Amino acid sequence: MGPVQAPDRGRRWGLRYCCGTLLCLVWGMLVLALFELPDQWPGLLPQARAQLARSGVEHPVTAVLLNFRSYDTLLEVLVLFLAVLGVWSLGFIEPGPGRSPAGPLLAALVRLLLPVLVLASTYLLVRGTYGPGGAFQAGALLGTAGVLLLLSDVPISRAWFALPLKVALTGGPVVFLAVATFPSLRGGALLQYPVELAGALILLVEVAATLSIAAALFVLFAGGRPQEATPALPPAGDDNGEEV
Amino acid sequence: MTLASWWLDLCLCGVLLTVAWHLLATPDLHKAVILFIAFGLMLALVWVRLEAVDVALAEAAIGSGLTGALLWSALARMEMKRRRPSGDDGRDDGPGASS
Amino acid sequence: MPPSFLLYALVGVTLLVLGLYAAISHAHLGRKILAVNVMGSGVFLLFLALAVRSGAGSPDPVPQAMVLTGIVVAVCATALALILACRIQAMTGRAYLAGEEDPEISS
Numbered sequence: 005m006g007p008v009q010a011p012d013r014g015r016r017w018g019l020r021y022c023c024g025t026l027l028c029l030v031w032g033m034l035v036l037a038l039f040e041l042p043d044q045w046p047g048l049l050p051q052a053r054a055q056l057a058r059s060g061v062e063h064p065v066t067a068v069l070l071n072f073r074s075y076d077t078l079l080e081v082l083v084l085f086l087a088v089l090g091v092w093s094l095g096f097i098e099p100g101p102g103r104s105p106a107g108p109l110l111a112a113l114v115r116l117l118l119p120v121l122v123l124a125s126t127y128l129l130v131r132g133t134y135g136p137g138g139a140f141q142a143g144a145l146l147g148t149a150g151v152l153l154l155l156s157d158v159p160i161s162r163a164w165f166a167l168p169l170k171v172a173l174t175g176g177p178v179v180f181l182a183v184a185t186f187p188s189l190r191g192g193a194l195l196q197y198p199v200e201l202a203g204a205l206i207l208l209v210e211v212a213a214t215l216s217i218a219a220a221l222f223v224l225f226a227g228g229r230p231q232e233a234t235p236a237l238p239p240a241g242d243d244n245g246e247e248v
Numbered sequence: 249m250t251l252a253s254w255w256l257d258l259c260l261c262g263v264l265l266t267v268a269w270h271l272l273a274t275p276d277l278h279k280a281v282i283l284f285i286a287f288g289l290m291l292a293l294v295w296v297r298l299e300a301v302d303v304a305l306a307e308a309a310i311g312s313g314l315t316g317a318l319l320w321s322a323l324a325r326m327e328m329k330r331r332r333p334s335g336d337d338g339r340d341d342g343p344g345a346s347s
Numbered sequence: 348m349p350p351s352f353l354l355y356a357l358v359g360v361t362l363l364v365l366g367l368y369a370a371i372s373h374a375h376l377g378r379k380i381l382a383v384n385v386m387g388s389g390v391f392l393l394f395l396a397l398a399v400r401s402g403a404g405s406p407d408p409v410p411q412a413m414v415l416t417g418i419v420v421a422v423c424a425t426a427l428a429l430i431l432a433c434r435i436q437a438m439t440g441r442a443y444l445a446g447e448e449d450p451e452i453s454s
Binding site: 253257258261264265268269271272273277280281284287288291294295297298299300302303306307310311314315318319322323325326 | 349350351354355358361362365366369375377378380381382384385388391392395396398399405406411414415418419421422425426429430432433436442
């Protein structure tokens, strides 16, 4: 770089000291605010416990996530979909440059681990109704199974990336939206599940959300749009010059 | 609050802050990503201590594992793109390569 | 024995401020993303420390649900930000924003 670096460096360090001092002040204010908080605060625990019997599940966190504050979870599933759209629209999946091929150890590990991961994810999904677990944890396990598949160079047929992936990705938001608007057809409000159907509806939403989260995490790790199964045709709507 | 639980809390918090400091201050990006994975796993332990088991499961799987994998793969891609214009051949990114 | 919320809340606030300083002062995009993730973890720690004050045997479930949502949203944002950083690197050849000096040369 150029010869004039010393005064620049001095100004940069001065700026850093200013930032550091301001942030120390912010830290001090936050700590003072913390000391003013009461030591015991029930929050919304009594209300959640009181309504737990009508929520359709037996675990308070799952009840809050998928019944009491299901609007937040609906928006979160949509945010996941939006992130996939963003990543999908930025380019194709390209193989990691210069990555060494997966050895036999990884292949054997994947062969052992994948069934266990699928089983564990199903267990967590069903366990969410009565204990810690639920759709997000199950979806995360399935997503990591997909990531392992990618990393271990298992030859995946391109046909899996065409329709099944898209169905899995959109299944979560679509099913959740359908279940959300279904009570309004019978005169209720949005997301107001009828009490006798609440458990079944929550399980339906969780299954769809698990597949959707797994597919979304897989696409987020893969880092782009999968190349279609027919290389002869150009991808639809793609004209930024990248070749298939 | 027994002495043992205080000690556990202090140790957990101390490790968390130390790992966070090193992860933010180290000049080597690969080391930072590995420290981030360790940070996520320590955070999962903290969630268990705070009796939030669902959050611990999600943090260990998504927050630590998947985010670590994402960071590693993105950094490897950025490394290779940065090194390529200088005429290197495309040898793979070993863990010893520093940024 | 429920843990004291004050210690964990303090650690959460410290992580937040440390992450913010690192996000401001680092120039490399990957480091900024790492720092913002640390900030997010600090906020989650603060939330759950405040949730454990309920004192009735189990913590408040609403902040736990919010943090669960937050973790998933954070990984989405991190993935999108990393893909964008890779594209910036591919298009401009630099892993830092325009107007900042090369982080490998200085400090």
